[in-house]
Amino acid sequence: MDVKAIREQFPILNQEVNGHPLVYLDSSATSQKPLSVIEAVNDYYRHDNSNVHRGVHTLGSRATELYEGAREKVRRFINADSTAEVIFNRGTTTGINTVAESFGLQNLTIGDEIVITPMEHHSNIIPWQQVAKKTGATLKYMPLQSDGTVTLEDARDTITANTKVVAIAHVSNVLGTINPVKEIAKIAHENGAVILVDGAQGAPHMKIDVKDLDCDFYAFSGHKMCGPTGIGVLYGKKEYLNAMDPVEFGGEMIDFVNLYDSTWKELPWKFEGGTPIIAGAIGLGAAIDFLNEVGMDNILNHEKVLADYAMKNLRTIDDLTIYGPENRAALVTFNLADVHPHDTSTVLDSFGIAVRAGHHCAQPLMRWLDVTATARASFYLYNTTEDIDHLVDGLLKTKEYFGDVI
Numbered sequence: 001m002d003v004k005a006i007r008e009q010f011p012i013l014n015q016e017v018n019g020h021p022l023v024y025l026d027s028s029a030t031s032q033k034p035l036s037v038i039e040a041v042n043d044y045y046r047h048d049n050s051n052v053h054r055g056v057h058t059l060g061s062r063a064t065e066l067y068e069g070a071r072e073k074v075r076r077f078i079n080a081d082s083t084a085e086v087i088f089n090r091g092t093t094t095g096i097n098t099v100a101e102s103f104g105l106q107n108l109t110i111g112d113e114i115v116i117t118p119m120e121h122h123s124n125i126i127p128w129q130q131v132a133k134k135t136g137a138t139l140k141y142m143p144l145q146s147d148g149t150v151t152l153e154d155a156r157d158t159i160t161a162n163t164k165v166v167a168i169a170h171v172s173n174v175l176g177t178i179n180p181v182k183e184i185a186k187i188a189h190e191n192g193a194v195i196l197v198d199g200a201q202g203a204p205h206m207k208i209d210v211k212d213l214d215c216d217f218y219a220f221s222g223h224k225m226c227g228p229t230g231i232g233v234l235y236g237k238k239e240y241l242n243a244m245d246p247v248e249f250g251g252e253m254i255d256f257v258n259l260y261d262s263t264w265k266e267l268p269w270k271f272e273g274g275t276p277i278i279a280g281a282i283g284l285g286a287a288i289d290f291l292n293e294v295g296m297d298n299i300l301n302h303e304k305v306l307a308d309y310a311m312k313n314l315r316t317i318d319d320l321t322i323y324g325p326e327n328r329a330a331l332v333t334f335n336l337a338d339v340h341p342h343d344t345s346t347v348l349d350s351f352g353i354a355v356r357a358g359h360h361c362a363q364p365l366m367r368w369l370d371v372t373a374t375a376r377a378s379f380y381l382y383n384t385t386e387d388i389d390h391l392v393d394g395l396l397k398t399k400e401y402f403g404d405v406i
Contacts, residue, residue, distance in 0.1 A: 006381055006382050007382045010032045010033070011035060013382060018349065025353060026354045026356050026378060027204075027224070027383075028173050028356070032382065033226055040286035044279050048066060051278075052067045066282045067278050069285060070284055070285030073289065074086050077203075077208070078210050078233075079210060080210055088232070088233060089231075089271070091232030092123060092219045092232055093232075094232060094234070095220075097123075098234055098247055099219075099234070102244040102245050108165070109136060111136075113140050114131065114138070114167065115140045117169070118365055119177060120169055120364075121169065121362055122363070142155060148172065150179060150180075152184070155183075163191050167195070167198070169200075170201065174360050174376065175323055175333065176330070178328070181197050200220055204224045204291075205300060206296060206300045208220075217235065218234075219235070222280060227280070227284040227287035228279065247271075253269055306330050306384075306388065307379065310388045314392060317395055319336060319399065320395065321334060323369055330379040336375075339402045340373070341358070341373045344395070345375055347401060351393075351397070357373060357374070357376070
């Protein structure tokens, strides 16, 4: 990978923040956008702006072709069988909620189990809490090992014949844990359960093959993978999506409406009520083109180098605690002793270094770690080892500053 050439395609990186060159280490929250994505959205609004599927005029036809073309790009990107299995929505949160509100409420009852883990993002906890409350199902948590991983033995012990849904992150947004979702899917299916994978931190960083994973649902967001905000994808096996009811009703998703009853369009449009996120989908398609050009294997290998380099160098800092397993995705969550992570982030920002601080929408995991918050540096294809050097230097200066203050 020519990282220098890649960086030149991200105009936002060419700026100073607080008098220092920007070091952007918050891609797990949202990634930056290459020119090709910015231009694709701009071109749509300049030349093709129209609603899709409804008009027979030229602009409407061009917009529809771009929108559905983006769906085909997503299908190939995740190796789904059909574009009917690719639902466009607002993001991972919407995808998980769709499965919870439709499949969950339709299929779960008293005595059934929903299995998740303590490392889940709130978006993969709260919807299942609500399903459990409404249906009487039991919410169960797969235990974590001391390093923040899950074992297949624990998965087998937790998932039972009463389990109807397993919902698990592909990659933890806090620990960087890469979960064995393919093997867990096999265990779920052996017990008659379906599995939903939260792919928000997976799809941007590694090659996704939903058929190889054999997951029943996979949800991810465009803005974390070089695409625009406000666009996401829910993949679902056709057999489940066909049996599920829509959760949003109105225009676009209907087949026929009379005074007292209505019928729905076929997949995927059954789940895309109202005017869809047209520009976002087109931008996501452009992002997928960009990622494919770089190569997902190349991205994964580059990030492995960054993660290893970061772990090695951050460990040289005294009184720095790093959370999560040795084998991890391209992010490092940490705390400096006696320094609140918000203060750490503020001082780093004064040097132009952008990291995340807080509970990362994972309060149950924070309690498991016995902390109120952490700082997190996350890396992507445009980051370099020099960025990590700046982070280490910034943390040493932060430590020195607060040592002087104390």
